[in-house]
Amino acid sequence: MPSVAETHSYVIGVDTHARNHVYAIVHAQTGAQVGQPREFRATAAGYHAALVWIEEQVEGASWIAAIEGTGSYGKQLTRTFQAAGVRVVEVHPAAKTARRGRGKTDAIDAVRAAKTVTGSDSTDLAQPRRGQMRDGLQVLLTVRRIANKDRTARINALNAIVRMLGLISDTRRALTPAMIEQIAAGHVHADADPAVIASAVETAARIIALDAELKVNDRRLREITAKWMPELLTVDGVGPVSAARILCAWSHIGRFPHEGHFASMGGASPIPIGSGGSFTHRLNYGGDRQLNAALHTIMMTRARCDERTKAYIAHRVAAGTGKRAIQRLLKRYIAREIFKTCERSTTTAETTTNTQHRPTAA
DSSP states (O other), X not given: OOBHHHHOSXXXXXXXXXXEEEEEEEETTTOOEEXXXXXXXXXXXXXXXXXXXXXXXXXXXXXXXXXXXXXXXXXXXXXXXXXXXXXXXEEOOOOHHHHTTTOOOHHHHHHXXXXXXXXXXXXSSOOOOXXXXXXXXXXXXXXXXXXXXHHHHHHHHHHHHHXXXXXXXXXXXXXXXXXXXXXXXXXXXXXXXXXXXXXXXXXXXXXXXXXXXXXXXXXXXXXXXXXXXXXXXXXXXXXXXXXXXXXXXXXXXTSSSSHHHHHHHTTOSOEEEEETTEEEEEOOOOSOXXXXXXXXXXXXXXXXXXXXXXXXXXXXXXXXXXXHHHHHHHXXXXXXXXXXXXXXXXXXXXXXXXXXXXXXXX
């Protein structure tokens, strides 16, 4: 497999943000930084100015762009570069552990994004995500995340109010849906300020409303995922939320060169650790955390409900394997199964809109 250094002279790393993007140029063969990173506005004019500046710096040599956030802040930049004939690959922000002792600035992150690519095979790089249904799922997942966070905060606040004022007869347990409905209906026992009780009632009512919103969100996620890739919903442990997270990360056939790359993106690839006579593996703490959350949810569901998974865990425990190692093995297996399901799909609705990008099936 040809390396990036064999196919391109330079790698342009881009750290993307809402208002500005920072660009750094790195020599593909040596990894040496060329000049100083430059910042340009995240506008059409800024993208064009960045292209002109890059061409001036590389003097006509071939280059590849390694962009963080190709599906969010860097989406318009990705489209602009691709329209100009530039090859774009997606890189993920460095984990906090990878930045220890190195500091963090936009310029440092841009250089790191470029150097992440320089040592890779040219064919072993993730393509940017794309697709209208993927964008729709991403919006729904974002809304769901916000609603879930708001719901949790309100439940915690209502728990505190109930225990402080004794709004219901039994305050020892956490609030149940029935208790929340009771409070929302104004059936409370406390002899407190009416304004305080009104606030508790409003909070309970808002929790119930958020529950209804999440049910609608769940139904919409199921509708889109079933239309896009119904096979995925038949995989053990995969529900509409996990399926949506998986499809948002996977995006399209050919985005990942092989299933190991997909597993690495999901934080499910084994990381070797050893010194002296000891050697083992640990989980990968990097990658797409939403994809990792989906794999973790599927693993936990199977551990509770799937007899084969239960038997496997029991076998590993009997052999002396630790809990973390078992989870790593299960996640790796699930990532392989999910990737094969997605790549072999023949009913995905996105195929019709992305035919020109789809590679020939092996």
